[in-house]
Amino acid sequence: MKISAARVTCFRLPLVAPLATAHGAIATRDGALLEIATRAGLRGFGEAMPLAGFGLESFEESQGALAAIAQGLLGCDVRELGAALARGGEAAPHAPAARAAADCALHDLAAREAGVSVASLLAGGSATRAFVRASALVAALEPEAAALGARRLAAAGFDTLKLKVSADLEHELRRIAAVRSALSRPIRIRLDANGAFAAREAEAALASFARFKPEFVEQPLATHDAASWARLRSASPVPIAADESVRDELSVRALLEADAVDWLVLKPAALGGLAAAWRIAELARARGVRVVVTSFLDSAIGRTAALQLAAALPGTATAAGLATGSLLAGDLASMPDGALLAVPAEPGLGVRPDLDALARCRSGASLELAA
Numbered sequence: 443m444k445i446s447a448a449r450v451t452c453f454r455l456p457l458v459a460p461l462a463t464a465h466g467a468i469a470t471r472d473g474a475l476l477e478i479a480t481r482a483g484l485r486g487f488g489e490a491m492p493l494a495g496f497g498l499e500s501f502e503e504s505q506g507a508l509a510a511i512a513q514g515l516l517g518c519d520v521r522e523l524g525a526a527l528a529r530g531g532e533a534a535p536h537a538p539a540a541r542a543a544a545d546c547a548l549h550d551l552a553a554r555e556a557g558v559s560v561a562s563l564l565a566g567g568s569a570t571r572a573f574v575r576a577s578a579l580v581a582a583l584e585p586e587a588a589a590l591g592a593r594r595l596a597a598a599g600f601d602t603l604k605l606k607v608s609a610d611l612e613h614e615l616r617r618i619a620a621v622r623s624a625l626s627r628p629i630r631i632r633l634d635a636n637g638a639f640a641a642r643e644a645e646a647a648l649a650s651f652a653r654f655k656p657e658f659v660e661q662p663l664a665t666h667d668a669a670s671w672a673r674l675r676s677a678s679p680v681p682i683a684a685d686e687s688v689r690d691e692l693s694v695r696a697l698l699e700a701d702a703v704d705w706l707v708l709k710p711a712a713l714g715g716l717a718a719a720w721r722i723a724e725l726a727r728a729r730g731v732r733v734v735v736t737s738f739l740d741s742a743i744g745r746t747a748a749l750q751l752a753a754a755l756p757g758t759a760t761a762a763g764l765a766t767g768s769l770l771a772g773d774l775a776s777m778p779d780g781a782l783l784a785v786p787a788e789p790g791l792g793v794r795p796d797l798d799a800l801a802r803c804r805s806g807a808s809l810e811l812a813a
């Protein structure tokens with residue numbers, strides 16, 4: 443069951459409207475789709491979608507890394523998943539987004555070969571979830587529009603809402619207050635600062651957010667320094683979550699050993715894939731730190747991979763940040779976007795790119811490799 447062919451196709455997905463983040467506004471998402479195939483006709487898919495602000499490789503670097511990885515995977519046996527994953531990692535040690543593409547395509551292919559879902563493959567036969575609750579992003583910046591958006595999302599069944607918060611604290615407090623008062627039933631609120639605050643500002647911000655009882659505040663600090671996080675956590679009246687600071691196992695170990703976080707945000711697309719995210723989740727569990735799986739404006743391929751991970755993780759379910767499909771004006775495949783996401787149970791990832799959709803959003807020629 444050896445990999446005999448690989449193809450890399452670049453694409454660009456437009457957003458419905460530019461999304462403001464502390465790293466700048468995002469209007470389009472560039473990605474590279476990796477397809478690997480065996481001679482028997484089994485195919486696996488994964489995507490690389492580097493994201494500014496996460497310390498990932500640039501899109502151009504990712505493309506180059508993916509070409510090297512694809513070449514390295516030719517001849518690998520998908521029944522020896524660990525060895526194939528290691529091969530992908532060796533080919534591009536400094537390109538986590540490209541590694542994530544290879545990791546996803548290999549899991550897809552290995553799960554198809556084994557006749558199980560990717561979630562079952564990850565869980566090693568343990569029970570997995572058929573459904574995963576999703577959180578939704580309140581994207582509107584003005585308090586009134588945000589309140590309206592939040593009410594709409596609550597009516598659509600979401601019980602966890604997330605708001606990006608900027609360093610303009612006065613504005614954000616008005617916005618969060620408007621959202622809180624617009625909601626007529628108990629809804630969890632998550633705040634995401636994307637590293638907007640310096641240490642002292644962060645302390646003041648967390649203290650002022652406390653009245654809204656957020657489930658957690660994501661990445662309050664720009665720094666990845668574990669000691670700074672530990673100081674902030676000991677002063678914080680609200681739980682804090684690391685996201686951009688979750689870069690690899692080493693950075694996570696430093697945060698966990700310093701008792702610096704309450705939550706970790708796991709983005710398989712930024713961590714080098716499902717295997718790396720799984721290992722980090724195990725480290726967190728051993729420390730009693732909770733995890734939340736998210737994607738960030740990934741295509742349906744990346745979101746489904748993250749969904750399979752969320753379905754496989756043991757322990758108490760948390761709402762996953764995977765209902766981001768409606769922010770995209772175009773996608774590689776259709777995937778339901780709602781408060782309760784059904785996890786595809788068929789063998790493999792459970793999604794494959796729609797060829798018409800890929801033709802519409804592809805950018806440039808494909809790279810084709812064969813053994």
Ligand SMILES: [Mg+2]
Nearest residue numbers: 634660661685
């Ligand atoms: Mg975040």
